[in-house]
Amino acid sequence: MLLNAFLLALREIRRNIMRSSLTSLGIIIGVAAVITMVTLGSGATEKVKTQIGSLGSNLLQIRPGQGFHGPGGIREAATPFDVKDANAIKREILGIEAVAPTAEAATQAIYGNRNWSTMVTGSTNGFMEVRDWPVEKGRQFRDGELRGGTAVCILGSTVSRELFGDDEPLGEIVRLKKLAFRVIGVFRAKGQSTFGRDQDDFILIPLRTFQRRIAGNTDVTSLYVSVRDGYSINRAKQDMERLMRERRHISEGKEEDFHVRDMREIANVLSGTTKVLTSLLGAVAAVSLLVGGIGIMNIMLVSVTERTREIGTRLAIGALEREVLLQFLVEAVVLSSLGGVIGIILALGMSAWLAGILLVPFVFNPDIVVLAFAFSVAVGITFGYFPARKAARLDPIEALRHE
Amino acid sequence: MELKAVSKVYGTGRASMQALRGIDLRIGDSDFIAVMGASGSGKSTCLNILGCLDTPTSGAYLFKGVDVGALNRNKRALLRRYFLGFVFQGYNLLDRTSALENVELPLIYRGLHARKRREKARAALAAVGLNEWEGHTPAELSGGQQQRVAIARAIVADPAVLLADEPTGNLDTARSLEIMDLLSRLNRERGITIVMVTHEQDMAEFAKSRVRFRDGLIADPEPEGAK
Numbered sequence: 001m002l003l004n005a006f007l008l009a010l011r012e013i014r015r016n017i018m019r020s021s022l023t024s025l026g027i028i029i030g031v032a033a034v035i036t037m038v039t040l041g042s043g044a045t046e047k048v049k050t051q052i053g054s055l056g057s058n059l060l061q062i063r064p065g066q067g068f069h070g071p072g073g074i075r076e077a078a079t080p081f082d083v084k085d086a087n088a089i090k091r092e093i094l095g096i097e098a099v100a101p102t103a104e105a106a107t108q109a110i111y112g113n114r115n116w117s118t119m120v121t122g123s124t125n126g127f128m129e130v131r132d133w134p135v136e137k138g139r140q141f142r143d144g145e146l147r148g149g150t151a152v153c154i155l156g157s158t159v160s161r162e163l164f165g166d167d168e169p170l171g172e173i174v175r176l177k178k179l180a181f182r183v184i185g186v187f188r189a190k191g192q193s194t195f196g197r198d199q200d201d202f203i204l205i206p207l208r209t210f211q212r213r214i215a216g217n218t219d220v221t222s223l224y225v226s227v228r229d230g231y232s233i234n235r236a237k238q239d240m241e242r243l244m245r246e247r248r249h250i251s252e253g254k255e256e257d258f259h260v261r262d263m264r265e266i267a268n269v270l271s272g273t274t275k276v277l278t279s280l281l282g283a284v285a286a287v288s289l290l291v292g293g294i295g296i297m298n299i300m301l302v303s304v305t306e307r308t309r310e311i312g313t314r315l316a317i318g319a320l321e322r323e324v325l326l327q328f329l330v331e332a333v334v335l336s337s338l339g340g341v342i343g344i345i346l347a348l349g350m351s352a353w354l355a356g357i358l359l360v361p362f363v364f365n366p367d368i369v370v371l372a373f374a375f376s377v378a379v380g381i382t383f384g385y386f387p388a389r390k391a392a393r394l395d396p397i398e399a400l401r402h403e
Numbered sequence: 404m405e406l407k408a409v410s411k412v413y414g415t416g417r418a419s420m421q422a423l424r425g426i427d428l429r430i431g432d433s434d435f436i437a438v439m440g441a442s443g444s445g446k447s448t449c450l451n452i453l454g455c456l457d458t459p460t461s462g463a464y465l466f467k468g469v470d471v472g473a474l475n476r477n478k479r480a481l482l483r484r485y486f487l488g489f490v491f492q493g494y495n496l497l498d499r500t501s502a503l504e505n506v507e508l509p510l511i512y513r514g515l516h517a518r519k520r521r522e523k524a525r526a527a528l529a530a531v532g533l534n535e536w537e538g539h540t541p542a543e544l545s546g547g548q549q550q551r552v553a554i555a556r557a558i559v560a561d562p563a564v565l566l567a568d569e570p571t572g573n574l575d576t577a578r579s580l581e582i583m584d585l586l587s588r589l590n591r592e593r594g595i596t597i598v599m600v601t602h603e604q605d606m607a608e609f610a611k612s613r614v615r616f617r618d619g620l621i622a623d624p625e626p627e628g629a630k
Contacts, residue, residue, distance in 0.1 A: 004511055015499045313495040316456060317509045317556075318484020320477050396456050400491065 005326040009334050012327070016303075023299040024339035026292030027379065031343025031372045032350060033285035038368045039351040041278025043360035045271045050361075052267040058097075059130060060237055061261045062223040062244065078257040080219035083207065085247060086126075089223065093239045095231025100126035101220040103210050109203060110175040111163040118159050119202045120176055122210020130226040138170050138185030141206050149208035153181040157189040158200040174203070179213050181205060237262060282368075286375075292339070293379035300332050300387035311391050312399025325392035332384020333377055340376030344369055404430040404453060404564065404596070409462035410619075411448050422448040424619040425462065432563075433594040435587065437607035440616030447568065449616065450600050454487055454566045455479040467563075484512055488557030488595075492569035494549045496541040502528060502552045503537035509560045527559035528552070531585060547578035554585060558595065565589070567599040571606050583609040 013020045064078035086101035102123040109116050125140045127133070135154055145152050153174060160169050169183045181203075190199045211218050227236045237260050244258055304311070314324060348364070355362040411423040423445045430436055430453075440446045451457040452464055455471050456479075464471045466486070471479060483489075488509075496505045506524040515523070528534050531551040541549050550570060557565055567586065571579035587609050590597050599610060607613050615622045 004514065008511065011500070011504070015497075309493075309495055310497055313489075313491075313497075314508070314512075315480065316454070316483060316489045317512060318480050318482075318487075319512050320480050322477075323512065397451050400495065 002326065002330075005323065005330045006334075008327045009331040012331050013334060013338075019299065019303070020335055023296055024335050024342065026295035027289065027336045027339030027376050028292075028343040028346060030285065030289030030292040031340050031376055032347040033288050034282055034372050034375075035344060035347035035365075035368055036351045036354065037281040037285045038278060039347065039363060039365055040354060040358065040360060041274065041281060042363040042365050043351075043355050043358075045274040045278065046363050047360045048270045048274055049267050052263055052270065058227045058229070058233060059263045060225045060227065060233065060240065061263075062225065062240060062258055063221070063261065064258050079248065080221060081223055081258075082218050082220050085244070086220065086223055088243065088247060089225060089240060092243055093236060095228045095236055097226045097228040098126040098129035099226075100124055100130045100224040101207060101222075102127060102224060103207065103215060103219060103221045105210075105214055107176050107203075107214070109159060109163060111172065114163050116159060116162040118156075120153075120210065120214060121202050121204050122207040122214065123204060124207055127204060127224070130224040132226075133190065134188050135185040136188040138183070140185065146206045146208060149206060149212050151179055151181045151209060151213070152184045152205065154185040154187060154204045155183055156187050156200040156202040156204075158198055159203055160186045176203065176205075177214055233262060233264075289372075289375060289379060293336070293383040296332055296336055296380060297383035297387060300328065300384055301390070304328065304387050304391045307391075308394065308399045308402040311394050312396050312402065315394065315396035316400060321392045324394075325388045328388035328391045329381065329384045332388065333380035336376045336380030336384070337373065340373045343376070344373060347372075404467075405465045406449070406452070406459075407463045407465070409449075409452060409459040409464060411445075411452065411457070412460045422619055423452075423459070426619075426621060428614065428621065430596060430598060433590065433596055435590040435597045435609070435611040436599070437610035437613045438598060438600045438616065439602060439604075439607055439613055440622075441602070444616035445619040446600050446616045450566055450568055450598065453564075453598055454489060455482050484509070485560075486563045488560065488562035488565045490550070490553050490557050490565065490567040490570045492572040494541070494546075494553045494573075496549055496552055496556075498542070499540055501538050501540055502533060502544065502555075505541070505552055506555045506559050508556060513560060523559055524555075527555040530558065530589075531555045545578075546574050547581055550574065550578075550582055551585065554582070554589075558589060558593070561593075562595065564596040564598065567597065569600055569602070571601065571603065576605075579603075579606060 062081070064080050081101065083101055086099045090096055090099045100123050102121055104119055104121045107118065107120045109118050109120075121127075124146055128135060128140060136157075138154065140154070141152065144150070153176070155163075155169060155174075163169070163174065164172070169186060172183050173180045174183055175181070187200065187204070192198055205214075207220070225236070225240065227233050240260055241256065244260075245256060248257065250256060311324060352362050406426050406428040409423055409426045410421065413420045413422055426445075426449060428449075438446045438449060448457065452459055455466065458464075458472045458479075466482065469482075471482070474482065497508070503521070503524050506527050507520045510520040510523060525534060525537065528537055531554050533548060533551055533555065536544060536548060541552070544552065554570075565586075570586070571582050574582065583606055586597055586599070589595050597610075599606075601607055
């Protein structure tokens with residue numbers, strides 16, 4: 001009986017190919033929208049993850065104060081770190097690749113008649129190592145420069161561009177806070193961070209130079225630590241927390257006044273955000289699928305009215321109520337699921353194309369494809385039932401007389 | 404088939420309309436009966452009851468000894484499926500569907516296999532002389548041809564009774580005569596009982612007997628042998 005209903009429904013769809021395709025169009029668009037949105041959303045999530053990965057997935061950052069605790073997180077000014085903390089980490093914790101103590105300040109950089117507001121960062125050669133960020137032109141700091149606090153600097157590519165344009169910066173003198181720094185290198189461009197900040201907009205100088213000449217203290221605002229491959233990041237994080245508690249004399253049970261941040265943590269927060277956005281977009285697209293379903297109901301109702309005589313004929317010939325019901329129901333489901341299949345194909349093509357344009361990776365998501373298809377079938381059943389029941393309940397005599 | 408004191412009332416209360424007022428009618432096997440009368444005389448109602456599409460308000464309709472009035476909608480549908488064939492004035496063929504597929508329709512509901520269905524549908528089309536036209540859709544056929552396709556559809560499942568409601572109502576005389584020839588041949592050769600509603604005396608002449616309705620009653624059963 002189901003087979004018969006299927007046969008009849010297929011004949012019917014073929015008979016009214018124009019109307020059938022228009023009916024399916026609503027579902028096609030709905031399914032395509034849902035899948036495209038979700039696929040692109042997953043792509044964006046993936047992109048965020050890889051971008052953060054480029055910061056260094058083996059990177060830990062220790063800062064004084066509390067971590068992400070929201071408003072009121074920092075209750076008192078926490079004691080800053082110093083270089084000895086960095087050395088202690090390097091010395092005492094297993095599996096540490098490099099440690100870069102850094103301090104930062106906003107400043108003006110002046111070259112000739114040009115000036116540029118940027119960040120000046122004081123650190124060691126460990127900075128290049130932990131951030132996996134090579135000097136493209138020129139060289140790194142020499143040990144003597146680091147120890148002696150020499151006025152040399154390595155420019156981020158943005159700063160180099162803004163101050164020197166196409167000119168050669170190496171060997172030139174840049175003034176920071178009235179001090180003359182010799183340019184010894186330029187970093188490779190890294191581009192925007194996930195937060196949209198230009199990562200190349202900074203100047204690196206030796207930490208000691210920074211402390212003596214810029215900040216006037218021996219503070220270190222944060223420590224970047226990279227963990228060697230094959231060593232557990234969580235383990236290193238725990239070890240560092242323990243070590244720092246010890247060094248900062250924090251008694252047991254008291255809250256830490258520093259925070260060890262794992263880049264994966266940020267990755268999770270951000271990809272969580274894009275996931276929420278993805279589901280929101282998906283939900284909006286699902287509404288269009290619902291509208292498509294109403295379209296099916298609409299057309300099926302019109303179709304039942306238009307085919308009243310035909311239904312009368314079928315009933316007179318001896319079709320049972322449930323056979324007529326099934327025929328129309330199957331017709332609606334075939335239309336909606338056909339729309340679903342076409343929508344899926346369309347969506348995959350479209351999201352592959354859009355992923356290329358939007359520079360996000362194309363992530364094939366089988367779950368959402370199956371879900372969208374199941375949903376389109378469900379839409380067919382739900383919105384096809386009412387018109388089908390209407391058809392099945394027609395009085396054959398009335399239906400035959402219908403003009 | 405036997406109608407016993409059948410009456411039919413449409414509507415209720417003051418708006419009610421009595422279409423049949425106690426009809427007694429016996430139709431034997433292989434009969435060919437023409438039901439005549441003016442419009443509103445109750446002949447269509449009678450045909451609907453005979454065709455198990457409608458049930459009497461009072462009285463009984465016995466079809467092969469079964470009281471149709473006591474059957475539910477689906478049982479009556481099955482009765483139609485296995486014992487009755489219908490021919491309508493307006494042909495009621497499915498648009499954009501080939502003659503062959505139209506004729507196959509009752510067999511689909513009978514659950515026949517595709518090959519068997521095709522075979523029987525071809526045979527039925529051949530019986531009405533349209534085997535050359537099986538691939539044509541109703542729009543490509545003349546009125547007479549369409550009605551012959553409809554007759555093929557009605558007989559394809561070998562029904563015991565064929566019910567025809569003004570089968571020649573939309574046709575010119577020459578086509579009408581062809582259709583009537585076809586019907587009497589089916590009656591004669593296959594022994595199919597035919598009940599035909601018509602208001603044309605010429606067409607009624609083809610039947611073996613005639614009943615005339617007037618105001619919901621059978622007016623005068625014509626004397627046998629008037630033909």
